[in-house]
């Protein structure tokens with residue numbers, strides 16, 4: 001049986017002044033699916049994640065999570081509804097410990113706010129203790145090695161561990177959908193292989209989690225996603241298993257044409 005669609009986009013268009021960064025893009029993400037998003041630089045890949053997470057409000061079209069419209073819902077509420085992400089460039093708090101970075105990711109799941117912190121300390125304290133132990137379990141699940149380093153400052157971690165920590169922090173909000181923007185960027189082949197193993201283990205442990213991964217490393221794209229969507233100049237060129245999509249002439253042209261232009 002085919003799993004139900006959890007997240008969908010219809011006719012998504014994003015204009016910045018005269019620039020059309022996304023034009024009439026449709027997509028579906030099914031429960032438990034890993035969808036790869038590929039395309040040359042400037043194709044609109046990050047823009048798509050920014051639309052889904054509410055950072056950008058699309059010029060037209062709509063995004064739905066489990067059938068409910070997300071247009072106009074502010075980013076922190078979208079996290080609360082079950083969509084978490086990592087960014088293309090690191091957004092970690094370098095001066096905080098590894099574990100504290102994950103605890104911050106639980107923000108959307110704890111109820112205590114400023115009022116609690118002042119007048120009802122006990123709830124805030126209880127939630128903090130619970131958050132720390134959940135954060136420790138998460139770190140262990142994402143990477144044992146990262147767990148061992150939980151009291152180090154995030155800024156001291158090697159690049160590959162920083163990327164893993166960002167994934168752990170995103171998972172701390174207990175998402176149904178996890179969006180990763182170029183998770184292997186800055187990694188060598190060995191680190192990328194380790195990252196793929198981590199993501200596979202994560203998906204095996206949480207079969208209901210749905211992933212969208214923007215990626216430029218074709219080894220990862222060939223190995224991990226069930227399906228790949230190709231964007232170019234904000235348009236969707238193709239959608240299907242990587243083995244099929246890579247053979248489509250206009251997909252090859254998007255890559256080869258751009259490379260030829262860059263080399264000229």
Ligand SMILES: Nc1ncnc2c1ncn2[C@@H]1O[C@H](COP(=O)(O)OP(=O)(O)O)[C@@H](O)[C@H]1O
Pocket residue numbers: 016019021039040041042043044045046047048
């Ligand atoms: N906030 C913005 N303001 C203006 N232009 C933007 C903005 N965000 C993205 N763009 C433009 O939209 C296009 C797609 O960008 P992006 O989605 O970041 O591409 P990708 O992630 O595929 O490399 C680019 O031309 C980029 O300059």
Ligand SMILES: [Mg+2]
Pocket residue numbers: 045046047088
């Ligand atoms: Mg990008």
